[in-house]
Amino acid sequence: MKTSVSFQERQRQAASYKLSSRGFTLLEILVVLFIVGVTSAVVLPRLPLVADSLDFALKRQSFEQSLSGLAYEAYTENQDFVLSGHYTSLGRATEQTGTNSTRQGIRADLRTLPAAGEGREYLPPVILADVTPSMPEGWELVVAEPIYFRGSGFCTGGEAELVIGRLRYAYALKAPSCEATLVD
Numbered sequence: 001m002k003t004s005v006s007f008q009e010r011q012r013q014a015a016s017y018k019l020s021s022r023g024f025t026l027l028e029i030l031v032v033l034f035i036v037g038v039t040s041a042v043v044l045p046r047l048p049l050v051a052d053s054l055d056f057a058l059k060r061q062s063f064e065q066s067l068s069g070l071a072y073e074a075y076t077e078n079q080d081f082v083l084s085g086h087y088t089s090l091g092r093a094t095e096q097t098g099t100n101s102t103r104q105g106i107r108a109d110l111r112t113l114p115a116a117g118e119g120r121e122y123l124p125p126v127i128l129a130d131v132t133p134s135m136p137e138g139w140e141l142v143v144a145e146p147i148y149f150r151g152s153g154f155c156t157g158g159e160a161e162l163v164i165g166r167l168r169y170a171y172a173l174k175a176p177s178c179e180a181t182l183v184d
Helices: 002-020 026-068 070-077
Strands: 080-088 126-128 139-149 158-164 167-174 179-183
Touching: 026 070, 026 158, 026 167, 026 179, 070 080, 070 139
Parallel strands: 080 126
Antiparallel strands: 080 139, 139 158, 158 167, 167 179
16 A cells, blocks of 8 residues: 555655646846847858859859860860950950961861872861850950860860859869869
């Protein structure tokens, strides 16, 4: 019998304990609200900066993928082309200098000379690229030395510079696939 009495007494004590601990005190709620307020005051003003930084990083990554994919694009279209000069989001910028022909700047190892001593030179079917790496507005790609993309998927390699306002990023495109890597 003693066991059943002590069991009933313990049940009453547990029930009374549950009744007294059902909620939070006003002080506990105020402390939690204060902590949430301080945390949000520190974090919220920086959220737009984090979002802008993430947006810029995504745009630059998209540009790098587009630049790296030009050799594959030449392969899939089975067309040779040259990446040279200044490019903007609208395409290739017009040349300021008065060059006679863009074919005159083709590298000697890509030219075909006649065998019979004719004065005529046979040029490979290389055209200036109508395809540009996709870039956001206000960005500019500068390629000082021409980079040749062949229809076979081969690329001669070279260097390109991405200009975004005052920021400049140098990229190396290494033969044969011309994957764009950022130069430190």
